[in-house]
Amino acid sequence: MGLDRIDRRILALLQDDGRMTNVDLAERVGLTAPPCLRRVRSLEQAGVIRGYHAECDAASLGYPITVFAMVSLRSQAEHDLATFERHVAEIPEVRECHMLNGEIDFILKIVAADLESFQRILTTHLTAAPNVASVKSSLTIRTAKSSPGVPIEAGAE
Structure with a gap:
């Protein structure tokens, strides 16, 4: 378009x-x-505008912990990738799931009420999932920038 x-x-x-x-x-x-x-x-x-939503403050709603989890799978066959994507789509605390190229197959943005809750998500839903070889996680200390959407140049045609 x-x-x-x-x-x-x-x-x-x-x-x-x-x-x-x-x-x-x-x-x-x-x-x-x-x-x-x-x-x-x-x-x-045309699908350029995909929807409208409210941007909610995670901490105010009981999710002060944000973790990025890097997931490696044993197999990268399309069926196995799709199976993993369907699996994480069912975990409400997983807010984003991006497939990557390179050593890590997926990066997930996960919110949690506390570290114990994150550990439960990690051990119950991620490391125990079929085809998962490893999960490496990093806890967010602070967020310096969070801009939803994409940059739009008004003058470009």
Whole structure:
């Protein structure tokens, strides 16, 4: 899908504030409300906008611990990779799962209520999972930057 300057501006604004009203959005991009809404709907239908969500504070909701786990599998056959992906999709505390190239097959972002809870996730769900060769984990000390979405250049076409 070809994106013009207005589409990119719409995306940047919605990425910063997904609750912005269509009227406010239209005003900020220099359109009237109906064509702005058509553009947003078109971006949604094309899959450029995949959804809207609230960004919640994990610690406030009882998950002050964030851990990154690097998982190596015994086999990298497509079936085994897909099986692992389905397995971690069922673990609510696993918030992100990315397949990597190199020595590590997957990196997981995991939230936990405390270290004991993380250990339980690790031993019950990860190291015990079929085909898992090893799991190396790193506890997050602090987060210096967390920017959801992607950088959008408004001038690019």
